[in-house]
Amino acid sequence: MSLSRRSLMLNSIALLATRAASPAFAAGPEPRFVSASRRADGTFSLVTLSAEGRILRDIPLSARGHDIAIHAPSGRAVAFSRRPGDFAVAFETRSDSEPIVFTAPEGRHFFGHGAFSPDGHLLYATENNIAAGVGVVGIYDVGRGYKKIGEHQSYGVGPHELILLSDGKTLAIANGGIDTSPEAGRENLNLDTMQPSLAFVDRETGALRQQHVFTRDAQRLSIRHIAADRGGQVWFGGQWEGDPGAAPGLIGCASLDRALSFAVPDASAGDDLKDYIGSVAISDDGRTLAASAPKAGRIVYVDTVTSRITACSILRDACGLAPVSAETFVETSGFGVFRYATSDRQVLSEVDLEGIAFDNHLRRII
Amino acid sequence: MKSVSSLTVRRSLIASALALISAGAATNAAIATPEADPYAIVLKVLDTHIIPHVAAFRVAAAKLPDTVARVCERGDKASRRAVTKSFRDAVESYAAIEFLRFGPLQQSGLREKLSFWPDPRGILPRQMRQLLTSPDAATADVAFIKKQSAALQGLPALEILLTDRKALLAPGPGSATQCTLAKSIAGAIADNAAAFDAAWTKDGGWKDKMLRPGSDNDTYKEPSEAASELVKALLVGFQLVADVQVKPRLDALDAKGNATGPYAASNLTQVHYTAFVTSLNQFYDTLGLEQYLGDDQLWIKNWASGAWRAIRSSDGLGGRVADASRSSSPTLREVFDKTTGLRKLVSRELATASHLTVGFNELDGD
Numbered sequence: 179m180s181l182s183r184r185s186l187m188l189n190s191i192a193l194l195a196t197r198a199a200s201p202a203f204a205a206g207p208e209p210r211f212v213s214a215s216r217r218a219d220g221t222f223s224l225v226t227l228s229a230e231g232r233i234l235r236d237i238p239l240s241a242r243g244h245d246i247a248i249h250a251p252s253g254r255a256v257a258f259s260r261r262p263g264d265f266a267v268a269f270e271t272r273s274d275s276e277p278i279v280f281t282a283p284e285g286r287h288f289f290g291h292g293a294f295s296p297d298g299h300l301l302y303a304t305e306n307n308i309a310a311g312v313g314v315v316g317i318y319d320v321g322r323g324y325k326k327i328g329e330h331q332s333y334g335v336g337p338h339e340l341i342l343l344s345d346g347k348t349l350a351i352a353n354g355g356i357d358t359s360p361e362a363g364r365e366n367l368n369l370d371t372m373q374p375s376l377a378f379v380d381r382e383t384g385a386l387r388q389q390h391v392f393t394r395d396a397q398r399l400s401i402r403h404i405a406a407d408r409g410g411q412v413w414f415g416g417q418w419e420g421d422p423g424a425a426p427g428l429i430g431c432a433s434l435d436r437a438l439s440f441a442v443p444d445a446s447a448g449d450d451l452k453d454y455i456g457s458v459a460i461s462d463d464g465r466t467l468a469a470s471a472p473k474a475g476r477i478v479y480v481d482t483v484t485s486r487i488t489a490c491s492i493l494r495d496a497c498g499l500a501p502v503s504a505e506t507f508v509e510t511s512g513f514g515v516f517r518y519a520t521s522d523r524q525v526l527s528e529v530d531l532e533g534i535a536f537d538n539h540l541r542r543i544i
Numbered sequence: 545m546k547s548v549s550s551l552t553v554r555r556s557l558i559a560s561a562l563a564l565i566s567a568g569a570a571t572n573a574a575i576a577t578p579e580a581d582p583y584a585i586v587l588k589v590l591d592t593h594i595i596p597h598v599a600a601f602r603v604a605a606a607k608l609p610d611t612v613a614r615v616c617e618r619g620d621k622a623s624r625r626a627v628t629k630s631f632r633d634a635v636e637s638y639a640a641i642e643f644l645r646f647g648p649l650q651q652s653g654l655r656e657k658l659s660f661w662p663d664p665r666g667i668l669p670r671q672m673r674q675l676l677t678s679p680d681a682a683t684a685d686v687a688f689i690k691k692q693s694a695a696l697q698g699l700p701a702l703e704i705l706l707t708d709r710k711a712l713l714a715p716g717p718g719s720a721t722q723c724t725l726a727k728s729i730a731g732a733i734a735d736n737a738a739a740f741d742a743a744w745t746k747d748g749g750w751k752d753k754m755l756r757p758g759s760d761n762d763t764y765k766e767p768s769e770a771a772s773e774l775v776k777a778l779l780v781g782f783q784l785v786a787d788v789q790v791k792p793r794l795d796a797l798d799a800k801g802n803a804t805g806p807y808a809a810s811n812l813t814q815v816h817y818t819a820f821v822t823s824l825n826q827f828y829d830t831l832g833l834e835q836y837l838g839d840d841q842l843w844i845k846n847w848a849s850g851a852w853r854a855i856r857s858s859d860g861l862g863g864r865v866a867d868a869s870r871s872s873s874p875t876l877r878e879v880f881d882k883t884t885g886l887r888k889l890v891s892r893e894l895a896t897a898s899h900l901t902v903g904f905n906e907l908d909g910d
Binding site: 456497 | 647694791906908910
């Protein structure tokens with residue numbers, strides 16, 4: 179049997195057809211969160227969760243998922259396969275209607291992230307132009323069954339997360355700088371010459387509005403995950419590809435009119451993040467950034483006004499983060515922990531879901 | 545936010561047997577196991593596997609400059625045989641340490657400098673063509689090569705010059721530039737292999753770092769962290785075999801296409817594969833994680849034993865090695881499945897049994 183990514187996609191469809199969704203919507207709690215996951219038997223799925231952390235729905239996937247784009251007003255969501263996957267699964271968060279599987283076209287693969295337009299009619303996804311080894315932003319028409327209708331440049335190599343800024347017009351794109359090709363698995367092909375950047379792109383015209391690049395000392399810091407605060411600053415978490423422990427920083431910010439800068443570490447909060455930030459999220463009031471460091475088993479909190487790391491909490495294999503208030507985040511781990519914790523390190527509650535490994539990203543649905 | 549009670553959600557334990565394994569091989573996760581001693585594991589793996597293999601690579605690489613110089617001076621059959629053998633020895637000994645992708649191999653981009661592969665975009669051939677026509681090529685020394693891109697410094701770069709039938713390395717003006725470059729590249733490989741060895745073995749080097757965890761150690765705070773690093777290396781090794789060596793070839797066969805393995809020009813793809821999986825198997829045995837399995841998990845040992853037999857009987861190209869321990873040729877599909885199955889077994893059963901679990905997100909961030 180072929181192991182091609184196309185056949186994996188077909189397996190996804192087959193699995194979706196054979197696995198009935200749970201009857202969660204008949205009566206019971208509303209889904210509040212969604213995450214990709216690995217189940218106890220090693221298979222992969224998307225799970226929606228109640229506010230208490232109970233799994234309400236489990237949508238099987240044939241391969242590992244990554245992030246989920248949410249359009250809150252319509253309840254629409256799309257989960258992307260993990261790099262270098264080429265399938266995505268669209269589903270409704272307010273009903274258990276059958277999901278739709280769609281793929282990146284030939285010659286492209288997804289990088290695991292995307293965002294909806296404000297009206298929910300278009301979906302933007304980071305993709306690889308495999309032959310050229312350059313990043314693009316795929317544009318998909320939701321109303322036409324997620325048909326791809328165009329693409330913009332990402333203005334870099336290996337774009338990872340993209341977000342739509344509050345102006346509804348500008349996409350912030352984390353160009354990780356790392357070249358990969360499906361025929362080389364997940365191998366990084368250009369660490370010697372990588373050039374990460376944070377690009378600001380007009381979603382309608384595809385024009386580059388601004389681009390920030392790292393200077394030589396930080397050139398091996400792959401910008402991967404981003405979130406915007408209320409002041410329009412885009413905060414990033416990176417993955418260091420240089421000498422172990424020599425990263426100039428992993429967390430920082432930039433904006434359309436302000437260059438990249440790093441958050442100020444706080445010795446008492448601890449700053450040994452083992453060279454990798456798995457996800458970032460901004461609190462509801464925009465004042466606090468949470469950044470997870472799964473290799474270090476830590477979550478750090480940054481004051482977005484002072485740019486200082488203010489606290490650090492411990493959670494083994496911590497990764498998924500979703501804000502629920504001005505001070506509180508839901509935090510998930512690869513060991514099945516689902517917890518509410520505040521930015522001053524108080525764990526309000528913790529649920530341990532046996533057999534589930536939560537993947538990188540957790541998203542709040544409502 | 546409404547506080548959530550600290551309810552522990554217990555999902556019914558789905559059969560933990562891997563999908564690849566028959567339904568009769570179900571396990572119980574929670575059984576009494578003997579305690580693993582992380583320090584002892586690390587010491588044993590360092591002393592009996594890592595350090596000897598690193599030294600073997602240094603020794604093999606150190607012979608390259610002389611054998612290359614000799615073939616350039618004499619160009620006779622004996623010197624050609626000698627350089628072919630020394631190159632083979634260097635590739636073989638490098639393959640044995642290639643999966644140790646932490647610490648020294650990550651420092652100064654050593655991995656890319658020693659062996660720039662895979663190279664699906666043909667960066668090395670392109671750069672080599674440019675270098676050969678550059679006016680600097682005729683006077684290039686080791687220092688010059690070490691200032692070039694990572695691709696031009698390693699074994700694949702030397703392979704191009706050793707296998708160029710249009711300009712065989714020999715005395716005379718016809719291959720003078722090639723000889724100058726080959727000698728310098730061989731010198732760079734020897735230098736980098738020596739630096740790699742020193743990074744492991746010098747006072748305060750990575751061996752010391754792994755054996756002296758503690759609060760003042762910037763990488764390993766506990767012995768279990770150093771031991772888990774070794775489990776991660778094993779898992780990375782499985783991933784490299786399955787996704788980088790086997791799967792591209794399998795996909796190419798399905799598409800009736802062609803996939804080039806490492807060191808194909810010098811006909812060493814099989815040698816590389818065999819050395820890689822042999823070392824990986826020895827590393828697995830040296831870690832000794834099977835001894836911590838409970839009595840009702842003996843099926844894992846049996847399954848792993850069969851999987852290793854298949855992997856090591858394969859030549860990595862779809863055929864069987866001459867001294868295979870089984871009579872039938874394992875298909876590439878079987879090798880892929882067995883390698884992936886071993887990876888799952890180690891990450892979820894053997895690592896758990898030895899209390900050296902590696903997080904889902906920390907293992908392979910994205």
